[in-house]
Each structure stands twice: as C-alpha cells, then as structure tokens.
Amino acid sequence: MVDADQTFVIVGGGLAGAKAAETLRTEGFTGRVILIGDERDHPYERPPLSKGYLLGKDARESVFVHEPAWYAQNDVELHLGQTVDAIDRTAKTVRFGEDGTLVHYDKLLLTTGAEPRRLDIPGTDLAGVHHLRRLAHAERLKGVLAALGRDNGHLVIAGAGWIGLEVAAAAREYGAEVTVVDPSPTPLHGVLGPELGELFAELHRERGVRFHFGARLTEIVGQDGMVLAARTDDGEEHPAHDVLAAIGAAPRVALAEAAGLELADRAHGGGVVVDAGLRTSDPDVYAAGDVASVPLGLFDTRVRVEHWANALNGGPAAARSMLGKPGEGAAHERVPYFFTDQYDLGMEYSGWAPPGSYDQVVIRGDAGKREFIAFWVAEGRVLAGMNVNVWDVTEPIQRLIRAKAPVDTDALADPHVPLENLAP
CATH class of the missing domain: 3.50.50.60 (FAD/NAD(P)-binding domain)
Incomplete structure (x- = not known):
C-alpha cells in the first residue's frame, strides 16, 4: 500500500521522468515526489530539436512538457542542474548536487536517457x-x-x-x-x-x-x-x-552500473535490464525511456528504444508499476513507434524489423510519389509498417503487427482492400 509517508525519487529530467511524475499525481499518489535533472531547463520533448524548433517554426516554449509552474502546483520537488553521483541501494538513498545532498527513497526511477556518441578522431575539439x-x-x-x-x-x-x-x-x-x-x-x-x-x-x-x-x-x-x-x-x-x-546515442548507464544493477549486452542495445513492469534487478528501482532495455513480448526479444513514444509511454508505465498497477499500459505490450518530418515528407513507423528479420517488403500505394505504406513481412506475418504521406493508418497497421498471423500479401499491397479487413 502506497501512502503519504513514502518518497519516490526520479533521476532524469526528460520526457519520461516528467510524465512519470505527472502520472504519480494523477494516479493519486500523495507522497513525496522528487525529480532530479542535470540540465538547467525544465523537462522538454526532444523531437522539436531536430524538427520544428531547429527550423525556427516552433517557439522555444513549445518544447516543454509542462508549464514551469506545474511542478510546484503539483507538489513535485524539481531539482534542475543537479547531477546524481551515487545510489546506495542498501540505505535506499541517492546523493546529488555540489553539496552531496542525500535523499531517501522508497521507490526509485531511472530516466537518465542517452548521450550522443562521440567521434574518436583528430579535430573534434574545434569550435565548429x-x-x-x-x-x-x-x-x-x-x-x-x-x-x-x-x-x-x-x-x-x-x-x-x-x-x-x-x-x-x-x-x-x-x-x-x-x-x-x-x-x-x-x-x-x-x-x-x-x-x-x-x-x-x-x-x-x-x-x-x-x-x-x-x-x-x-x-x-x-x-x-x-x-x-x-x-x-x-x-x-x-x-x-x-x-x-x-x-547514434549510448545509454547513460554509469549510475546504474555503479549501483550494481543488471545491464543488457550490446546485442540488445545495452541499457538497464527491466522486466515487463519496468522493474530493474532491484525490486525498488525502475527504469524507463532511452536507458531501459525492455522485453518486447510481440517479438520475443529485448530492445532498447530511443524514440519519443517510448519515453512518452514508458514514464507513465513505470509510475503505475511503482504504484502496484503494472498491468495498465505496460510498456512491453506497446508496438514501437516513431515518426519523422523531412521537407515535404512525413512518415510514421510502427513495429520492429531489423535487417535479416524479414523476407520481403510489400508496398501499398505509389512509392514514386512518396505516398505509400511499406510493410516488412516474414513468412506472411507483418513485423513493421511505415506510412509515408498517408495518414490515420497507425492503428490498423499496429493491429496487423499484434495479430502475428499470416496475411495475404497481394491484398496487403492492394490500396482498394481496407487494412481493417486484413487483421484476423
């Protein structure tokens, strides 16, 4: 039973951490919520950084997850520009800040994200x-x-x-x-x-x-x-x-590794190993977002997903799991999803189909005009789908993926056959 005397600490001030804090409050948690981020900016979403904001089309204020006042209004203790340098799992404390502040936790969530991989070549110290x-x-x-x-x-x-x-x-x-x-x-x-x-x-x-x-x-x-x-x-x-x-980016696992938490191997993307409820090898420590290596039940594998939807959904899923409600929106049940916008091309991708996992790509529509859906198929089963300048089809595509059943690839390629009719 969760009560007002408990303290939940979230390490990582990005989208996953902010959405986890929000979910704790909307689910009725009345205890102490502490959110620690190493950036001085309030939690924000990353897709605009390479899209609308970078192009000057989106205002700076539009990238933030919440209005700055939201955190105080919802009694979330926000510590910005603070680095956590140690987790003591025996004492159940985290140490952060220049003065080494110690804070006790009953449940701990790691949303430390990832960091860009560096070029290991001469000249990277140049200003440009x-x-x-x-x-x-x-x-x-x-x-x-x-x-x-x-x-x-x-x-x-x-x-x-x-x-x-x-x-x-x-x-x-x-x-x-x-x-x-x-x-x-x-x-x-x-x-x-x-x-x-x-x-x-x-x-x-x-x-x-x-x-x-x-x-x-x-x-x-x-x-x-x-x-x-x-x-x-x-x-x-x-x-x-x-x-x-x-x-590319590498998961920020130094804190978890120093604390002795289990890490995934490189074949599974690295990251902190979590179960279906986003619980790590320590039952009181959870991980979500870019840093978490999650079992992907649909594909019988373990993956670390670095996309916006994973943080958006993973933070709340971890929060519910911390509250003893792991079945509600569990991250492992979701189909991986991401999107991109480049020039006049908009695209959404659902599923998981790395090279070697599929035997054909089925095209529905006109690839020459860049208005089509592509399906990655293995033995007649849809592993992934990408809709390019075709909209409102994510749900039926994901339904086909979840079905894990063979489909008629001729019908799959025929725009006149509704996608809704293909899923069993």
Whole structure:
C-alpha cells in the first residue's frame, strides 16, 4: 500500500521522468515526489530539436512538457542542474548536487536517457564540431545553420540516421551546403534496410544533399580553432565550416552500473535490464525511456528504444508499476513507434524489423510519389509498417503487427482492400 509517508525519487529530467511524475499525481499518489535533472531547463520533448524548433517554426516554449509552474502546483520537488553521483541501494538513498545532498527513497526511477556518441578522431575539439541531443545544442545549431545558409557555408554530417537526415533537411531549408558521410550503403540502413533507405537518399539528393556512403570520417581539419574540411578513410576530403556528429546515442548507464544493477549486452542495445513492469534487478528501482532495455513480448526479444513514444509511454508505465498497477499500459505490450518530418515528407513507423528479420517488403500505394505504406513481412506475418504521406493508418497497421498471423500479401499491397479487413 502506497501512502503519504513514502518518497519516490526520479533521476532524469526528460520526457519520461516528467510524465512519470505527472502520472504519480494523477494516479493519486500523495507522497513525496522528487525529480532530479542535470540540465538547467525544465523537462522538454526532444523531437522539436531536430524538427520544428531547429527550423525556427516552433517557439522555444513549445518544447516543454509542462508549464514551469506545474511542478510546484503539483507538489513535485524539481531539482534542475543537479547531477546524481551515487545510489546506495542498501540505505535506499541517492546523493546529488555540489553539496552531496542525500535523499531517501522508497521507490526509485531511472530516466537518465542517452548521450550522443562521440567521434574518436583528430579535430573534434574545434569550435565548429557539434552534437544534437539537448536544447542548448539545438539553440546553438539553429544559429549555425542560419549563418551557413546566409554565407553559403558547408555542413558535413557524420551519420545518415534519423538525426543526421533531419538536420540535413533543416540545413538545406536554411540554404546551407550539406554532405552526409556514412559507412552503410544507404541512409537508415540498420532501421529500414536497403529497400526503403534509397528512397530517403533520393529525397535528399533532390534537395541538393550530397552523400558519401561506404566511408567514415578520420579527421576534421582546422585552422585557428575553426573547421576547414573533413577527411574520410577512403582518402576523400570534403570542405566544411561545421561538422555534426550524428552517429547514434549510448545509454547513460554509469549510475546504474555503479549501483550494481543488471545491464543488457550490446546485442540488445545495452541499457538497464527491466522486466515487463519496468522493474530493474532491484525490486525498488525502475527504469524507463532511452536507458531501459525492455522485453518486447510481440517479438520475443529485448530492445532498447530511443524514440519519443517510448519515453512518452514508458514514464507513465513505470509510475503505475511503482504504484502496484503494472498491468495498465505496460510498456512491453506497446508496438514501437516513431515518426519523422523531412521537407515535404512525413512518415510514421510502427513495429520492429531489423535487417535479416524479414523476407520481403510489400508496398501499398505509389512509392514514386512518396505516398505509400511499406510493410516488412516474414513468412506472411507483418513485423513493421511505415506510412509515408498517408495518414490515420497507425492503428490498423499496429493491429496487423499484434495479430502475428499470416496475411495475404497481394491484398496487403492492394490500396482498394481496407487494412481493417486484413487483421484476423
């Protein structure tokens, strides 16, 4: 039984942590809620950082999860700009802040997120080398892209994943010259495979983006502290005034590891191992969002998902589990979901279909016009679906995935057959 004498501590001031705090209150928890974040900004959502906010279309205030006053109004003790440096699971305390403040917890939730992977090459200390993970990064990068567009400057992006492509699109809209370098043969190769990756390559080429596939950056060349060029391992040199490292993110597990919590192996994305209720190897410690390695029941595997929907849903699911209500909206039952906006292309993706897991990609609609749905299929079963400039189809796509039953692939490809009719 949860009562007013209990203290729940949340470490990590992002979307997952903020939504967990909100859920604790809406579910009636009357105890103490402490939310500790290492950024000085109030909890915010990350998708706008590479989309609307980066483009200058969304106001800064629009990215925040709650109005600043919400935390005091809901009796959530918010500690911003504070780093937690230790968890004592025996004493059930966390230590944070410059003065080493100790606070007791009855339940602890880790929503420490992920951090951008760094380029381990010469020249990364130059002023024009950037990452995009935090609001401060986006604020800086927005000014950089505007200046590059104004001065016909060059941006080299290491990595053709979601962040790399979204920033490439934003940079071109500002008017900057863009070159994207990636060791894979197509963009998004590890997510979409070669079949759909090429579609995104063509989308960007039409807007003037140059790609250099099958290569990695080996050096960023500069003078007087400024970037001049980026060199690759095949001997090419690309002119550059700025470089963005967009080579993925690593879960922030140092705190959990030091506390002795079980971690997932790299094959499962790393992160903190949790069960279906987002409980770690310690029954009083939970994890959610980018840092959590969650069992994905639909696919009989364990994954760590770094997308917005995972944080949006995972924080509340963990909060309910902490309150003894793990069955309500459990994270492991959800179909992974993410979205992107690049130029005039909007896309939603549901499911999980890494290369090698499927035997065909079925297209419904007109891929040439970029108005279609793609389905990744294995032995007739739909593993994932991506709708491109086709809307209001997420529910039937996810229903097909959940069904885990063979479908008629001819009917799947036929736009005249309602998707709703295909799920058993």
